[in-house]
Amino acid sequence: MPPEESLSVIGQDGHDSSSKPTRGDAESAVRTLIRWAGDDPDREGLIDTPSRVVRAYEEFFRGYKVRAKELLERTFEEVDGYDEMVLLRDIRVESHCEHHMVPIIGRAHIAYLPKHRVVGISKLARVVDAYANRLQIQEKMTSQVANLIDEVLQPKGTAVVIEAAHQCMTTRGVHKPGVSMVTSRMLGAFRDDVATRREFLAMIGNPVSQISTFA
Numbered sequence: 001m002p003p004e005e006s007l008s009v010i011g012q013d014g015h016d017s018s019s020k021p022t023r024g025d026a027e028s029a030v031r032t033l034i035r036w037a038g039d040d041p042d043r044e045g046l047i048d049t050p051s052r053v054v055r056a057y058e059e060f061f062r063g064y065k066v067r068a069k070e071l072l073e074r075t076f077e078e079v080d081g082y083d084e085m086v087l088l089r090d091i092r093v094e095s096h097c098e099h100h101m102v103p104i105i106g107r108a109h110i111a112y113l114p115k116h117r118v119v120g121i122s123k124l125a126r127v128v129d130a131y132a133n134r135l136q137i138q139e140k141m142t143s144q145v146a147n148l149i150d151e152v153l154q155p156k157g158t159a160v161v162i163e164a165a166h167q168c169m170t171t172r173g174v175h176k177p178g179v180s181m182v183t184s185r186m187l188g189a190f191r192d193d194v195a196t197r198r199e200f201l202a203m204i205g206n207p208v209s210q211i212s213t214f215a
Contacts (some may be wrong), residue, residue, distance in 0.1 A: 014153040022162050023054055026050075026054045026057070027050035027051055027053075027054050027111060028050070030049065030050035030053045030054065031050050034046055034049065034050075034178065058063075059135060060096060060133065061096070061133055061135070062133050063129065063130045063131060063132065063133030064133075064134055064136040066126075066129075066130040066133075068097055068127055068131060068144075068148055069148060069151075069152060070180060071093075071126045071127050071130065072123055072127065072148070072149065072152040072153065073152070074119070074120070074123075075117040075118065075119050075153065076117060076118050076119070076120075077116060077117045079114065079117075079118055082114065082118070083113065083114055083115070083156075084113070085111050085112075085113055085196075085199065085200065085203075086109040086111060086112055086113075086114060086118060086121075087107040087109070087110070087112045087200070087203055087204070088109070088111075088121050088124045088125065089107075089110075089203070089204050090107050090109070091107060091108040091109070091124070091125050091128050092107060093105065093106045093107055093108050093109065093128060093132050093162060093164055094132060094133075094135065094136055095132040095133070095134070095136045095138075095141065095164075096134075097135075097136070097137070097167070097168045098135035098136055098137055099137075099168060100167075100168040100172065101135065102139060102166075102167040102168050102171065102172070103167045104132075104136065104164050104165070104166050104167070105164060105165055105167075106154055106162060106163050106164025106165060106166070106180065106181075107162070107163055108128050108145070108160065108161070108162045109159075109160070109161045109162075109204040110124050110128070110145065110149075110158075110159070110160050110162075111158070111159045111160075111190070111197070111200050111203075112149055112153060112155040112156075112157065112158045112159070113155050113156035113157045113188070113189050113190075114153070114155050114156070115153075115154060115155050115156050115170055116154070116187045117153065118153075119153060124149070127148060127149065128145055131144045138164055138166070138181055139183050141162065141183075142160050142161075142183040142184065142185045143185050144160050145160045145162075146158050146159070146160040146185035146186075146187055147185070147187075150187045150188065155188065156188055156189045157186075157187055157188030157189030157190040157191070157192075157193075157196065158185075158186075158187040158190065159184070159185070159186050159187070159190040159197070159200050160184065160185045161182065161183070161184045161201075161204060162182070162183050162184075163180050163181070163182050164180060164181055165178075165179065165180050165181075166179075166181060196205050
């Protein structure tokens with residue numbers, strides 16, 4: 001079983017989940033960070049902050065509890081011969097940079113060319129969430145989404161493009177607001193057939209028109 005599909009037993013870092021810190025440990029860590037930043041975690045405005053932060057982290061990183069592959073297990077074969085592109089675009093992406101633990105906000109576009117079966121479109125969005133709701137780098141997240149769809153649905157081709165702004169460079173470090181990062185993963189017909197790739201890029205507004213090769 002691949003590591004990302006067994007997160008309820010083994011964490012993504014390979015550590016046994018039985019060693020997971022308690023909620024109290026997590027809240028204590030937040031209190032330590034507040035003190036390190038120079039404030040008093042016992043003052044009125046901060047007294048409940050550790051518990052709020054821990055609840056927020058449970059939401060931000062809920063993807064660790066999701067078996068992404070299971071989201072695509074129910075498929076449909078009664079499509080009356082439909083074999084043209086299926087595209088879901090402008091899927092909201094909310095993730096966190098694994099280097100600084102600050103938000104990555106953007107959108108994803110997913111397309112595939114069905115071979116034998118299709119999947120409910122909401123499941124494609126859920127796959128994005130399953131990987132986005134973990135500590136991430138955009139390049140890896142793009143590949144994870146594309147590879148899983150390609151593995152489970154076995155289509156003629158799969159394409160994923162993610163456009164996102166990274167607060168690790170917009171609110172800290174080089175402080176460059178307005179900058180977005182674009183990553184793509186093209187498999188099968190989208191990699192091999194120029195016309196198919198162009199059709200996909202045109203349908204999503206061509207955010208990677210200047211990219212001539214794809215990971």
